Amino acid sequence: MNARTDHTSTRTRRMLCLAAAALTLVSAACGQAVSESSPSSSSAQRFTDESCGVSTDYSAAPQRAVTLTSNATETMLELGLQDKMVGTAYMRGRDIAPQYSEAYSKVPILSAEQPTMEQLLAASPDFVYAGYPDGFSEKTGHTRDQLRQKGIKTHLTPEACATSPVGVDSIYTELTTLGAIFGVRDRAQESVNALKQRVDAVKQRVGKDKPVSIFLYASGTDKALTAGGDSMANALIEAAGGTNIFADVNQRWPSVSWEQVSQRNPDIILIREEGTTPQYQSPSVTQKKQTLEGISAIASTTAMTQGRFATVTLSQGQPGPYSVDGIEYMAKQFHPEASS
Numbered sequence: 001m002n003a004r005t006d007h008t009s010t011r012t013r014r015m016l017c018l019a020a021a022a023l024t025l026v027s028a029a030c031g032q033a034v035s036e037s038s039p040s041s042s043s044a045q046r047f048t049d050e051s052c053g054v055s056t057d058y059s060a061a062p063q064r065a066v067t068l069t070s071n072a073t074e075t076m077l078e079l080g081l082q083d084k085m086v087g088t089a090y091m092r093g094r095d096i097a098p099q100y101s102e103a104y105s106k107v108p109i110l111s112a113e114q115p116t117m118e119q120l121l122a123a124s125p126d127f128v129y130a131g132y133p134d135g136f137s138e139k140t141g142h143t144r145d146q147l148r149q150k151g152i153k154t155h156l157t158p159e160a161c162a163t164s165p166v167g168v169d170s171i172y173t174e175l176t177t178l179g180a181i182f183g184v185r186d187r188a189q190e191s192v193n194a195l196k197q198r199v200d201a202v203k204q205r206v207g208k209d210k211p212v213s214i215f216l217y218a219s220g221t222d223k224a225l226t227a228g229g230d231s232m233a234n235a236l237i238e239a240a241g242g243t244n245i246f247a248d249v250n251q252r253w254p255s256v257s258w259e260q261v262s263q264r265n266p267d268i269i270l271i272r273e274e275g276t277t278p279q280y281q282s283p284s285v286t287q288k289k290q291t292l293e294g295i296s297a298i299a300s301t302t303a304m305t306q307g308r309f310a311t312v313t314l315s316q317g318q319p320g321p322y323s324v325d326g327i328e329y330m331a332k333q334f335h336p337e338a339s340s
Helices: 003-037 071-079 098-104 119-124 144-149 169-181 185-206 232-239 258-264 283-293 302-306 321-334
Strands: 045-049 054-060 065-067 086-087 109-110 127-130 153-156 212-217 242-244 268-273 309-313
Touching: 045 153, 045 169, 065 153, 071 086, 071 098, 071 127, 071 169, 098 153, 109 119, 109 258, 119 232, 153 268, 169 185, 169 232, 185 232, 212 258, 212 302, 232 242, 232 321, 268 283, 268 302, 268 321, 309 321
Parallel strands: 065 086, 065 127, 086 109, 127 153, 212 242, 212 268, 268 309
Antiparallel strands: 045 054
16 A cells, blocks of 8 residues: 555544544534423423412522422322422321322321421421412412412412313413423323313213203202312212202302202202321211201202212322222212213
8 A cells, every 4th residue: 555545644644533423423412402401301491380360480400399288299209209398297197098198108297287387397398289269368378479488389270260161171270380390291191181081081971961950969968069160079070970959059169959959850969078097088078968867848859859979088089099989989989880
């Protein structure tokens, strides 16, 4: 090989090496860009949350979350965020949904009731999440504004401030929102897909049957506390193959007269089970049945004459992933033939 050929070969090798190096740099840069924008990345992405009139910006995922209601707790656990939780509260004797019990056992319980501001601050949270308005109120001593002034971000489930009917889809939206706040969008989408499949399966199973008319009895003797059209319970009853007889009442939990119940003549009375531990079961389902049997105004309704009762737990009737268990459970009671 002569000198000229050797020089040309060397120059060619150098050019190839430079090209390879440049390609490596471009690949690395592209790889970094994909990593930052990938939905599966757990790193926080900028997100603005609008919940019940409060706008909150997130440029980083919260690291120390506290939940103030069971449905908020179950939403966090559904997304696998127990390691981001430094406390929970307000279970009031209710068991967590069975599928979340192991993860829940690792989360500190700040209080069986709503925690005080002092109890909250002792956990050093950077995010507080409630499923109902009583999580943030003057009565509890920690409004959303008071927490904001201390640098703590908050989120309230939209159903808590609903002024119009809500649907089961709002459960999926809530999971998607929390997935965005905590940078676990892929996990949230997986949960949404799985829950939708279960709800769709119920609708397919009972969809050919005529909906049964339902009166949800929560509590009361002189009057009855029941589910109105703006409550999540109303949407869950419909998904389970029922029709809420007070769906036309534009409230979440109205009180109605027994004469109104009689006039609307329900096929089934759905009794809300308050709790799962003895101290929070009063009145129990049995006691509530006895109350209903003593109300002469509803004695001639289809539900009472045929003795048709169903139950749903308070936790299952709240807006959250555990609500899907409630849909499945109610559907089996509303349409036993279709569910066998």
